[in-house]
Amino acid sequence: MQVTKQTTSAHNNKLVPFIPEGDFYFAKGVEAFRKRKFDIALKWLNKAIFMKPHDPLYRCQQSIIYTEIGSYEKANELLVAVLNDYKEKYTDCYYLIANNYAHLGLLNDARKYAETYLELEPDGDFAVETKNLLDMLDIDEADDDDWDFEEDELLMLQETIFYHMEHYEWDEALPLLNEMMALYPEYPLAKHDYACALFYAVSEEQAIQMELELLAEEPGNLNSLMNLAVFYKQRHDKAYKDFSETLLNVYPVHEQQKLRLAVSLARLGYYESAYTRFTGLIKSFVNSPSYYRWYSKAAAVLGETDEAHKLWKEGCKLYPQLCSESVPSR
Numbered sequence: 001m002q003v004t005k006q007t008t009s010a011h012n013n014k015l016v017p018f019i020p021e022g023d024f025y026f027a028k029g030v031e032a033f034r035k036r037k038f039d040i041a042l043k044w045l046n047k048a049i050f051m052k053p054h055d056p057l058y059r060c061q062q063s064i065i066y067t068e069i070g071s072y073e074k075a076n077e078l079l080v081a082v083l084n085d086y087k088e089k090y091t092d093c094y095y096l097i098a099n100n101y102a103h104l105g106l107l108n109d110a111r112k113y114a115e116t117y118l119e120l121e122p123d124g125d126f127a128v129e130t131k132n133l134l135d136m137l138d139i140d141e142a143d144d145d146d147w148d149f150e151e152d153e154l155l156m157l158q159e160t161i162f163y164h165m166e167h168y169e170w171d172e173a174l175p176l177l178n179e180m181m182a183l184y185p186e187y188p189l190a191k192h193d194y195a196c197a198l199f200y201a202v203s204e205e206q207a208i209q210m211e212l213e214l215l216a217e218e219p220g221n222l223n224s225l226m227n228l229a230v231f232y233k234q235r236h237d238k239a240y241k242d243f244s245e246t247l248l249n250v251y252p253v254h255e256q257q258k259l260r261l262a263v264s265l266a267r268l269g270y271y272e273s274a275y276t277r278f279t280g281l282i283k284s285f286v287n288s289p290s291y292y293r294w295y296s297k298a299a300a301v302l303g304e305t306d307e308a309h310k311l312w313k314e315g316c317k318l319y320p321q322l323c324s325e326s327v328p329s330r
Contacts, residue, residue, distance in 0.1 A: 021051055022047075022048045022049075022051035022052040022055060022058065023048075025044050025045070025047040025048035025051060026044070026045065026048040026057070026058055026061070028044040029041045029042075029043075029044030029045040029047075029048060029061065029062075029065075030061065032044055033061070033064075033065055033068075036068075038065055038068055038069050039219075041065050042062065042065055042066075045058060045061060045062040045065065046062075049062065054085065056082045056085065056086055056089075056090050059078045059079075059081065059082050060078070060079065060082060060090065060092070060093065060096070062078055063075040063076070063078040063079050063096060064096070066078070066220065067096070067099070067100055067103075069218070069219065069220075070103075070218050071218060071219065071220040071221065072100040072101075072103045072104050073100075073104070073222055073252055073254065073257060074220045074222070074250075075096070075100050076097050076100045076101070077250065077251055077252060079093040079096050079097050079100075080093075080097065081251070088120060091117060091120045091121050091124065092117075092121075092124070092125065092126060094113045094114070094116045094117035094120065095113070095114065095117045095124075095126040095129065095130050095133075097113045098110045098111075098112075098113035098114035098117065098130065098133060099129075099133060101113060102133060102136070102137070104254075105186075106254070107137055109254075110133065110137060111134065111137050114130050114133050114134050114137070115134070117130050118130055118131070118134075153183075154180075154183075154184060154187070157176060157179065157180050157183075158180075160176055161173050161176045161177060161180065161193065162288075164176070165193060165196070165197065166288065166289050166290065166319075166321075167321060168200070170197040170200045170201035171201050173193070173197045173201075174194070174197045174198065174201055174202070177190055177193055177194040177197060178194070181194060188223070189223065191210075191214060192211070192214070192223035192224065192227055194210075195207045195210045195211050195214075195227055196227055198210065199227075199231055199234075204231065204234075204235060207227075207231060208228065208231050208232075211224045211227045211228050211231070212224075212228070215228065222250060222252060222257060222260075222261070223260070225243050225246055225247055225250075226243075226247065226260060226261060226264040228240075228243050229243035229244050229247060229264060229268055230264055230267050230268065233267070233268050233269075240268065244265075244268050244270065247261060247264065247265060247268075248265070248270065248273055255281060255282055258277060258280070258281055259281060259286065259288060259290075259291060261277060262274050262277035262278045262281065262291075262294070262295070263288075263290045263291070263294045265277060266278075266294035266295075266297055266298050267294065271297070271298040271301040271302055272298075272302060274294065274295075274298045275295075275298040275299060275302055275304075278291070278294075278295040278298060289315060289318075289319040289321065289322055291315070292311055292312065292314065292315025292316075292318070292319065292322060293315065293322060293325070293328075295311050296308045296309075296311040296312040296315065296328045297328040299311060299328075300328040300329050300330055301328075301330055303330075308328055309327075312327055312328060
């Protein structure tokens with residue numbers, strides 16, 4: 001540690017330590033990033049953000065690191081927060097978000113953010129890259145007719161799996177999830193749903209090991225974190241708290257991820273946080289019994305009895321299977 005010697009009439013030979021500030025940590029993070037030492041870069045950036053939690057540059061740089069390691073949702077979470085705080089001052093965020101959405105396969109969202117970037121910055125630093133991205137999206141759309149049958153088949157498979165999982169019919173869901181992973185290996189959610197069904201139908205240990213391996217492949221993956229937190233909670237293993245602390249500080253940008261996180265927090269017993277997440281959902285995106293099951297539970301625990309009963313009644317009308325379950329209470 002570098003020190004400097006200071007001499008005054010009152011105090012002689014007093015040592016004043018050099019205390020690093022946010023910019024020091026940021027510079028170290030950028031240096032590690034350029035050397036492609038992403039784990040180290042993230043640690044430095046975390047220190048920088050701790051020193052200056054609202055610095056937009058720090059968060060944007062951290063998002064780029066997450067993009068490099070494939071944590072596209074985490075990257076977009078940071079970028080959306082910057083846009084919320086600084087509005088149109090950091091327009092590059094729109095391109096970066098569009099690029100991450102493209103990687104996630106959310107092409108409509110990618111197009112929306114790419115077009116917004118070009119509207120705001122037609123000659124911006126990322127104008128060429130954004131136009132190239134839009135060209136790629138146009139090619140994908142032109143090929144849509146060739147994939148109509150495959151997409152319909154995927155949607156039918158998704159709906160069938162969703163039905164079985166919402167009814168806790170794990171044995172029925174497992175072979176369908178196996179089929180989905182074989183036919184659509186690039187569909188990421190199938191692995192996490194498979195781990196969930198595996199946990200309840202076959203082997204808790206195998207399911208946990210599977211998710212730990214997936215998390216090692218993609219550090220920070222939200223689906224892995226949610227599953228592991230719930231798995232450990234079900235086993236009364238205190239390890240669930242470590243994963244839960246991370247989840248409490250995550251704010252996804254995609255509505256289905258928001259819903260999954262709200263449900264997970266409720267299942268983990270963090271009802272106040274879960275309730276806040278549920279109230280922030282766009283209801284038109286909700287198509288799940290779990291929404292009503294756990295939203296009403298969180299409301300009931302927090303003493304919002306009338307709201308809990310209203311939600312439960314509405315849920316039972318839409319999803320009759322809820323009527324066979326216990327009415328949520330404290």
